[in-house]
Amino acid sequence: MKLSPVFALAALGALALPAAQAGAAPQPDGPLPGTVQRLGITYSGFQCPTSPIHLVSRTPTTLHLTAQTNLTDRAVFEIASLGVRVPVPWAFSAVTTVADIGPLPAGRVPFRIVAPPTTGSYGPSCEGAFDVRPF
Numbered sequence: 058m059k060l061s062p063v064f065a066l067a068a069l070g071a072l073a074l075p076a077a078q079a080g081a082a083p084q085p086d087g088p089l090p091g092t093v094q095r096l097g098i099t100y101s102g103f104q105c106p107t108s109p110i111h112l113v114s115r116t117p118t119t120l121h122l123t124a125q126t127n128l129t130d131r132a133v134f135e136i137a138s139l140g141v142r143v144p145v146p147w148a149f150s151a152v153t154t155v156a157d158i159g160p161l162p163a164g165r166v167p168f169r170i171v172a173p174p175t176t177g178s179y180g181p182s183c184e185g186a187f188d189v190r191p192f
Contacts (some may be wrong), residue, residue: 072108076146107137110184111158112137116159118159118160118189119157119158119159119160119161120157120158120159120161120187122134122143122155122156122157122158132144132145132170132171132172133145133170133171134168134169134170135168135169135170135171136154136158136166136167136186137169138166139158139161139162139166139168140159143155143156144156145170161184161187161189162189163190164188164189165187165188165189166186166187166189167184167185167186168185168187168189169183169184169185170187172185
């Protein structure tokens with residue numbers, strides 16, 4: 058019996074508001090610089106979204122990578138353009154923080170999740186892209 062891997066990704070922006078803008082009113086076209094930008098994505102069986110994932114931020118965006126998988130072998134999360142290659146540990150019953158990656162540059166940032174060979178029909182990889190669009 059094969060068990061399907063599940064991954065969750067969340068993208069977070071910077072947490073602190075710049076001192077000069079702490080009292081400023083929200084802009085009509087989006088949040089203030091420095092506010093948290095969140096996006097959650099779930100992967101099951103290494104199936105990727107059919108379109109890029111859009112992150113909108115006025116500040117550099119950091120990817121907070123978490124995983125929950127029932128694979129006993131490690132998968133790898135990879136952003137080749139940034140030289141990032143992060144092993145995804147086994148974490149059957151709990152969501153585990155894997156890494157904070159960033160800041161992501163503006164534009165299209167391709168990524169892939171490379172499955173271990175033991176995943177059979179669930180591999181070998183899942184490909185997608187973050188489309189980071191600053192205001």
